[in-house]
Amino acid sequence: MDLDVFVSAHRADWERLETLLRRRRKLTGAEADELVALYQRTSTHLSQVRSASPDPELTGRLTSLVARARSTVTGARRSSWRDVGHFFAAGFPAAVYRARHWWVPTALLSTVVAAALGWWIGAHPEIQAAVAAPDELRELTRPGGQYESYYSSHPATSFAAQVWTNNARAAAICLVFGVLLGIPVLWVLFQNMLNLGIGIGLMSSAGRLDTFLGLVLPHGLLELTAVFVAAGTGLRLGWTVIDPGPRTRRAALAQEGRSALGMALGLAAVLAVSGAIEGFVTPSGLPTWARIAVGVAAEVAFLFYVYVVGRRAARAGETGDVVAADRTAEAPTVA
Structure with missing residues (x-):
C-alpha cells in the first residue's frame, strides 16, 4: 500500500x-x-x-x-446495580459453568496429588524429619497444638479478613498470570496441595487425621473449589495464548481476559463466604459433624449455583463476558 x-x-x-x-x-x-x-x-x-x-x-x-x-x-452507557445483580445471577455462574472442562479435571488431579503427598509423608518418617524437628512435629500435631490453635489464634473477624485476603491473592495470581502459559498457576496449585499434603501426612502419622479433616473440611471444600476454578480459568487463558482457535489471538485473549476479570470478582465473593466459615465456624464449639455439615452445605449450594443456574444462563447465551456495548470495537479484517 x-x-x-x-x-x-x-x-x-x-x-x-x-x-x-x-x-x-x-x-x-x-x-x-x-x-x-x-x-x-x-x-x-x-x-x-x-x-x-x-x-x-x-x-x-x-x-x-x-x-x-x-x-x-x-451512546454512553453507565453501569448500575442492575448490572451487578445480572452478573451474579447469570454472568458469573455461566462463566464458571463454561470453564468446567478446565477446573473440574484440575480439582480432581490436585486432590489426588494432595492425597498422594499426604500418604508419602505419613508413611516415611525420614520425610517428616525433613519437614521439621521432632519437638516441632509434636507441637504441630498434639491435641491443642498449632494445627488446632491456628484457627482460634486471632479474633474471628480479623482472622476471616486475613484468610480472605490470602485466598483472594492466590486466586488473582492464577487468573492474572495464567496468560504466562499457565506456569504460575501450576506453581500456586502445587504450593496449596503441598501444604495440604503435609498436614494430612503429619496428622495421620500422629493418629489424628480425623481431627485434621474436621478442621479443614468446613471451610476447605468451598475454599479449594474457588481456587480450582481460578486455576482452571488461568490454565485456559494460558492455553489461549498457544491455541486461540478460530479467533485472532488478540481477540481471543481479550475475550478470555475479560471473562477472567469477571471471574476474579465473583470468586472474591465466594472466598469471602469460605473465609467467614473459617473464621467463625471452624474454631467454634459446634460438634465436628455440625461444622462439616456447614461446609458441605456451602459446597452443595455453590455447585447448585454453577450447574443449575449457570447451565441455564449459559444455554441462554451468557458467557461471562461484558455486554457487547462495553467491548472494544473490532475492526473488520481484510481478506
Whole structure:
C-alpha cells in the first residue's frame, strides 16, 4: 500500500467525520446517517492500515477517531446495580459453568496429588524429619497444638479478613498470570496441595487425621473449589495464548481476559463466604459433624449455583463476558 496515496484518497472522509463529531448541536437525520456510514468506512480504513502499512501515527489517529465515533453512535452507557445483580445471577455462574472442562479435571488431579503427598509423608518418617524437628512435629500435631490453635489464634473477624485476603491473592495470581502459559498457576496449585499434603501426612502419622479433616473440611471444600476454578480459568487463558482457535489471538485473549476479570470478582465473593466459615465456624464449639455439615452445605449450594443456574444462563447465551456495548470495537479484517 502506498500510504501517501491512501491518505490523500480518504482524508476528506476522516475530516468530515471529525467535523460531525465536533458538532455541538443535535445532528439531523441525514447527518446521523452520514456519521454512521463514515464510522463504518473509517473502521475499514483502520483495518487496512493495520494489515498493510502499520504506521503508528496514522493508526493512532484513526483508532481515536473510530473510538469517538463509536461512542457517539452507540451512546454512553453507565453501569448500575442492575448490572451487578445480572452478573451474579447469570454472568458469573455461566462463566464458571463454561470453564468446567478446565477446573473440574484440575480439582480432581490436585486432590489426588494432595492425597498422594499426604500418604508419602505419613508413611516415611525420614520425610517428616525433613519437614521439621521432632519437638516441632509434636507441637504441630498434639491435641491443642498449632494445627488446632491456628484457627482460634486471632479474633474471628480479623482472622476471616486475613484468610480472605490470602485466598483472594492466590486466586488473582492464577487468573492474572495464567496468560504466562499457565506456569504460575501450576506453581500456586502445587504450593496449596503441598501444604495440604503435609498436614494430612503429619496428622495421620500422629493418629489424628480425623481431627485434621474436621478442621479443614468446613471451610476447605468451598475454599479449594474457588481456587480450582481460578486455576482452571488461568490454565485456559494460558492455553489461549498457544491455541486461540478460530479467533485472532488478540481477540481471543481479550475475550478470555475479560471473562477472567469477571471471574476474579465473583470468586472474591465466594472466598469471602469460605473465609467467614473459617473464621467463625471452624474454631467454634459446634460438634465436628455440625461444622462439616456447614461446609458441605456451602459446597452443595455453590455447585447448585454453577450447574443449575449457570447451565441455564449459559444455554441462554451468557458467557461471562461484558455486554457487547462495553467491548472494544473490532475492526473488520481484510481478506
